Amino acid sequence: MEMNFSYKPDIQQIPVIQNDFELLWNNWGVPRPESRQILMIIEELFASMIRNSCPPEREHLVEITLNKNGNVIRVVLQENGGPFNPVTHDRKKPRDLLFSDSGNLGIELIRTFVDSMAYQRNSDRNVVSFQKMIKRSGDKA
Secondary structure, three states: OEEEEEEOOOHHHHHHHHHHHHHHHHHHOOOHHHHHHHHHHHHHHHHHHHHHHOOOOOOOOEEEEEEEEOOEEEEEEEEOOOOOOOOOOOOOOHHHHHOOOOOHHHHHHHHHHOOEEEEEEEOOEEEEEEEEEOOOOOOOO
16 A cells, blocks of 8 residues: 655644644544654654755655555655755764753754664655554563
């Protein structure tokens, strides 16, 4: 199963994203704990892309593709702003994160919650993807 969405690079789009994905999770039967984690990851990547790579003078969209294959959710975010690689973006020690104002805490949380994450720069587009395993009903913790 695959779904595609497009959003303006505006933080005001986050409630729209939340609504869109809440409906999708219910349709796909994604358990609540995993759906909340995945949504938090999407929101943080969306906000980070806007903050770090989307110049306000350039008209563009952030495209989000979700794919569910068995118990794996794969998410791809793409946009045509300046280069921004959250995979290698300014890794800090946990103590440094507490005293930093650079916004890296969200990216560190993303790295904690995902099973894998990748970045590519393709034809002037940032392409960030991640995978998250979800529990199926009956799976043990």
